[in-house]
Amino acid sequence: MTGSETRWLDADQQQNWRAFIVGSTLLMDTLDRELRQAHGVSMAEYEILVRLSESPDRTLRMAEIADSMQHSRSRVTHTVSRMEKAGLIRREAASGDKRGVDAVMTPEGWALLEAAAHTHVTGVREHFVDVAPRADFDAMGRVMNAVSDQLLAANPCFEDIR
Amino acid sequence: MTGSETRWLDADQQQNWRAFIVGSTLLMDTLDRELRQAHGVSMAEYEILVRLSESPDRTLRMAEIADSMQHSRSRVTHTVSRMEKAGLIRREAASGDKRGVDAVMTPEGWALLEAAAHTHVTGVREHFVDVAPRADFDAMGRVMNAVSDQLLAANPCFEDIR
DNA sequence: GTCTCAGAGTTGAAAGTTCAACTAATCAGA
DNA sequence: TCTGATTAGTTGAACTTTCAACTCTGAGAC
Secondary structure, eight states: OOOSSOOOOOHHHHHHHHHHHHHHHHHHHHHHHHHHHHHSOOHHHHHHHHHHHTSGGGEEEHHHHHHHHTOOHHHHHHHHHHHHHTTSEEEEEOSSOTTOEEEEEOHHHHHHHHHHHHHHHHHHHHHTGGGSOHHHHHHHHHHHHHHHHHHHHHOTTGGGGO | OOOSSOOOOOHHHHHHHHHHHHHHHHHHHHHHHHHHHHHSOOHHHHHHHHHHHTSGGGEEEHHHHHHHHTOOHHHHHHHHHHHHHTTSEEEEEOSSOTTOEEEEEOHHHHHHHHHHHHHHHHHHHHHTGGGSOHHHHHHHHHHHHHHHHHHHHHOTTGGGGO
């Protein structure tokens, strides 16, 4: 990873990279704030609800949540604990593997998601999807997929590092 | 912001958006970890050093740092305090405005930056710039610039919210 | 001059994240 | 079937970020 001469970025690359950092923090912070103010959930919590809502029985193993969001297991434990306290999720022993824990979405969680989804999608459109031409947006998607592929390929067991 | 019917994202938009979330957290976490392991600084700290290195006298007002990074003033205060304790930055009373504080890069800070820059740029290339065709990368840059523009225009005094 | 308001930065506590150590269950192999 | 290595998840402490309250300086009105 750290070899020989440094190949510096040219001016364009530099600018694009900085645009990415600033734009993405601005975007994420805004969406997070909108969700918190309107519904009292963070974006991470919202994302967990989305994933649960898409799963059979609105249920997911802790590890599945962690892997799909690229969060550490510890982080998911803490987040789910808070959400459980708030009544949005219930923990159950996983059937089969006695080490495992299932996170199950409660009716309250579902209700919250239904309300929050509108806020979130509106924000994503207004601040992201609708501010650029479709072709550029697709290109951005290809870049970010390539980023994920590269990083996951380079680190087959990415969890170990976290 | 929250009006009438929800215009949901279509499948492509959904995928691109999720690619963005996962890819960017993966990318930022990786670059942050690389910097921490090799040089003991976070990416936020590194970015502050970069900005100082580009300023006349390697000096910047606290507020300038905060604004250019889209961080809250409080966050910059805390981060700079840690960096000052580590000897990378020195605080000085700003000339002219007695309310102001200048953050000045120390020789130790400069030395660290020189060492860390190689690691960082190599990582940015390997995990980001070089994983996608230039045209896609440029399109990504346009999208992120549009995001920033939209958000900054919508919130003339963005700091007030933070 | 002084009163009020705005701006720059700090502070400390609360909330969230990371890190390393831990328990308990499963698996693979002798 | 016993043993050692893995895997799932949790825990608590350290660290980072956020939030609201605060101090001090500067500026404009009168």
